[in-house]
Amino acid sequence: MSSPAAARAVTAQDEVLGICQDLLRIDTSNYGDGSGPGERVAAEYVMASLTEVGLDPEYVESAPGRANVLVRLPGEDPTRGALVLHGHLDVVPAQASDWQVDPFGGEERDGLLWGRGAVDMKDMDAMILAVVRQMAREGRRPARDVVVAMFADEEAGGAFGARWLVDNRPDLFEGATEAISEVGGYSVEIDGRRTYLLQTAEKGIAWLRLVADGRAGHGSQVNTDNAVTHLAAAVARIGRHPWPMTLTPTVHRLLEGVADLTGLRFDPEDEGTVDRLVDALGPAARFVGATIRNTSNPTQLGAGYKANVIPGRAEAVLDSRFLPGHGEAAMATLRELAGDHVRLEPIHQDIALEVPFEGDLVDAMVAALHAEDPGATVLPYTLSGGTDNKSLARLGITGYGFAPLLLPPELDFSAMFHGVDERVPTSALTFGVRVLDRLLATG
Known part of the structure; x- marks a missing residue:
């Protein structure tokens, strides 16, 4: 038996x-x-x-x-x-x-x-x-x-x-x-309280190629139309650009929830208070910190084929992520930062998303978490990726x-x-x- x-x-x-x-x-x-x-x-x-x-x-x-x-x-x-x-x-x-x-x-x-x-x-x-x-x-x-x-x-x-x-x-x-x-749906500790972050938004994506054309020539000569120089200046401007803090509804609600749990002050106009609330999220701050503004990171560079030859073309690749509702404005800023000698070519682009932290499905997700972890808090958040x-x-x-x-x-x-x-x-x-x-x- x-x-x-x-x-x-x-x-x-x-x-x-x-x-x-x-x-x-x-x-x-x-x-x-x-x-x-x-x-x-x-x-x-x-x-x-x-x-x-x-x-x-x-x-x-x-x-x-x-x-x-x-x-x-x-x-x-x-x-x-x-x-x-x-x-x-x-x-x-x-x-x-x-x-x-x-x-x-x-x-x-x-x-x-x-x-x-x-x-x-x-x-x-x-x-x-x-x-x-x-x-x-x-x-x-x-x-x-x-x-x-x-x-x-x-x-x-x-x-x-x-x-x-x-x-x-x-x-x-x-x-x-x-x-x-x-x-989403994973737990973090906020001031000793277990909290689950439910993803209700994600940033948009724009992988872009920066292309600079110039006058090819001998590396020993004066060249005021150097594609590498044009590209390097554009990459530096974009990589160093201080994107302004912009709090979307999802991020705003998350930070309000963190403030309630920690007792920290939340002033959406005060970047210092926002930074302290983000830091209170512990390891999740890496995700959330990238969702209070647009980002644009140069990730690849390529130009030339010989030390003494000025190339006629230079390229870089850019990974830009934009907040829901801010895609067009972000692209306009990137074109301005690139300047007259550098053009932007799309590699892959996709939309940002933001949906309400409410409704029957959200209620069911929250209830399922509470059934297995009673007393835990559930807050919405924005994913920096896609x-x-x-x-x-x-x-x-x-x-x-x-x-x-x-x-x-x-x-x-x-x-x-x-x-x-x-x-x-x-x-x-x-x-x-x-x-x-x-x-x-x-x-």
Whole structure:
């Protein structure tokens, strides 16, 4: 006779660690130039995980090896708008020599799971798969239709993933009104109080090429039309530009909440009070501090081919992030800073997002967190980066960042994103599946 323990059904909490390890061990590095391994192997793993429990997912390649997986779960109330529950399978590259462990080893050490993608975002992928598998085994339906989507290419703007599907397969999102994905729902300590940051906004993105043309010539001659000189001056102006503090509604509400928790003064006209409130967020200050103004960081330079030849062209690359409602003004400022001799050429641009911290879905997310962590505070915040919610917004889908994780206060969580030695607590994964399960049952 089997023991009660052996007869117990496998749960999402039992599976999530193993699923996350499996995904971390699949190298899906996205170099942004088509040279990476692609997402096919990871997508095939997702397909097998879903079909094993009786679901019928669809595999969609936008290009060879650039793979996406989607499945629709019928809900208890089909009259409600569907919820898109999405993750991305690609990761940014990792230089193994910089890491303490193999970045694609999925190693568990001291209660932490290490690997590229551990927080961005194979942890959430694993939580989604674990919860969906448990619901399928138990024959449970979510509160409303749920479209589970695992996208390709998020780390390079989604041209082979969410954006391609929105443009070419919008039928897969029929009836969807809201979405949840990265980067929100994680905990921080504010003056000793555990607080979860729910993402209700994200900055827009403008990756731009700065191009300077000049007069080519001999390096020994006087040249007042030197492309390198024109470009260097523009890069310096842009890189040093003091963007003014601008508090959007989401940031304003977050800072009000931090002030309530800490007793610190908040004056939206006083940058000193804002800086102190941002600092009170601990490691999350790295994210939040970049959302009180636009930013523009030069990231690449290129010109010339020989020491004694003045080139006729010089180029740089700029990563600019702008606040919701401030994209056009930011671009105008960048054109002015570039000057007459340098032009801006778009590489990749996408919108900023800002949605209300209210409504049934927000209430359900907050309630799911409180059910697992009573007494915690939940505040909205703006993400300094971007997510696939930008693409879904083109279909009128309202997106939130909600990958719930209860984290130790000493973990510098924001440094994990695209960082060396990326890792996530295993206890955070089991917490996350409990919260997600509650959310799908009610939200």
